[in-house]
Amino acid sequence: MDGTTAAPAKTKVAGKPIWPKVPAEFVRAMLAGHSALGLAFAALIYLVCFSGSIAVFTQEFGRWEQPAGPVLHDVTPQAADAAFREVLAKNPKAHDLFVRLPEPAYPRLSVHGDDAKGGEHTWFADASGKVVAEQQTPWMTFQAELHTVLHLPRAWGGFIVGLTGVALLSSLVSGVLSHPRVFKDAFAFRWGGSKRLQEADLHNRISVWGLPFHLVVSLTGAFLGLTVIIVGVLALATFKGDTSKAYALFTGPQVKDDPRPAAQPFNVEAALTTLKARYPEGRVNYLYIEHPTEMGQHASVNVVHDGRLSRGETVVVDGAGKILGEVGYESGSVGMRVLSTMTPLHFGWFGGWPVKVAYLLLGLGLTAVTSSGVAIWLARRRDKGRPAPRWERIWIAFVWSQPVAYAFSALVAVLSPPTPPVAVWGLATLAACASAIVGTPAGISIALRRIAAGLLTLVALAHAGFHFGSMADPVGWIIDASLLATAALLAATTLKPRSAV
């Protein structure tokens, strides 16, 4: 948060402050630290926040990208078993298969596995369990991996995203400490006049009212990103570097590896029937089946109870469907129960679509806080007679490069699915940033917003046109309509504002 404060809009009788007076030197020192940290991590925080806001709707984007379905709201254990067996037949030596059952956020029956050459595939099945299509959702995968690992090798990408989360958390701490009037100014939101003060109002208002959300997502994000390094060091201290032993503490009952061929492949139907009897109020959303054709066959089955914050309880079952035990996400220690809330809390996957919409808006708010933080620093330099025009152009070009690059990569994914979206996104980001070479910051901002609006319109129209006759999933239409609405809003922001009073 920026320490810039504004005089009250109206003349008010000064009340006695309820907060202790914070020494000015402390505020100035905190502001210096806040500023340095924000600038050092600005681009990364911006990218992670923007991509995270979009990633809230990862499942919906998967449905939008392949809206033909089959859309299923429930399947029988027999159908799930049939789908599993059909995919297993494609590669009987598969090490593991991941069966995903329909759920409200993702109404599909799918089976994921490797082929004989090691290539990964996900197959969709219909209500009878017959495989009918292969999943083709490159854009959904692209945007999810951009947020979680920045398309870097998993360990490095996760670490950098986790470190960005730490930097964001640190900025929140120093921001709150450097803003002693945090509640006193909580409703002051003025637009126009001095650029610096306008950005400060935007920065501080979103920061204050979004603070609970900002703390939750930065802490959970940093934790999720740094898991590899935390577990690695823990394993070094306690298990002579064997991280598998550390992870084993969180995977429930261990099943001995037995590579002898099994008489029958893993029985999905039996497992689901047993679990339905044990957890009548629960709903299985996936089965991770290991060694499906060996004597050591077993599965980790996730059972979700609606109305809980947790990601669900994971139950380990053997090949005949006998329950071997629970991991303890819902029934175990406090630590296990806290752990099971990390992903839902981080992505907003715990309260249906209203919470997802709230996460999208608050996430974009946090993105705007990052953008305005740098804008304040640049405006402060200008006010002090030390403008940095090149950086002003580069920053605004980078800020608006992301809507452009996301929209362009989505458009190419719709028109030409085999083209890797990450390459398109990278090129579009570079091209948009190159606009910093010419024009003024205001001109660059308007141009890129208009381009993004145009591209979003094209994405919606192209998608609707391509899938017009086969849009079985209504989410396809909803997202197209949302894209058009976003494009209209974005375009509206480039219109000349009404004259201010």
Add this chain to the structure above:
Amino acid sequence: MSPLWSLALAPLPLAGAFLLKKAWDEPGPNRPRFILGGWGLLAVAIAASVPLMGPARGPFVMLSIGSTVALILVAAGVERRNAKKKALRELAPEPSDRRRVVWRGWLRGFLAGPLAGVAALGCGLAVAICAPGQIQSRMVIGGLMVPFLWAGGMAWTLSDDKILRAFAVLAGVSVVTLGAAFLKGAL
């Protein structure tokens, strides 16, 4: 049903934020009542979410929805100013001016990044290994402490003008916590 409950309860934080805004807008004899009523409604919204949406889930749903509606309320009250007219403003605090010395910049970066990270990791590890309680709980709580302490260490070292003091504290914490963790060395 829970999406509908979250929408049904949304007017409570909205009304709470509205009362707080009213207190902010109109200082007068009723101000304490507005403040009390505003915070009271926010508390009621969270309390009501517990039986309707679950003891852990409900409050988090309401925090998300409440933050969003409050921000919408603030945005709705935006005051447009004439860009050509200078607005009256209080003097804003400026970040403290520091001497620009290269080695201090690098040292500060080292303290805020790797050293604060090692110190935080040491604290988390010490909790995971030395604290009482179940293994998984110790590991998760220790793990959650790492980003939080790292962030705190980062904020402190970047703000504290006395960087040698920060260096000494972080180095000391690292040695003590990692030493304790590796000496005990078993979960």
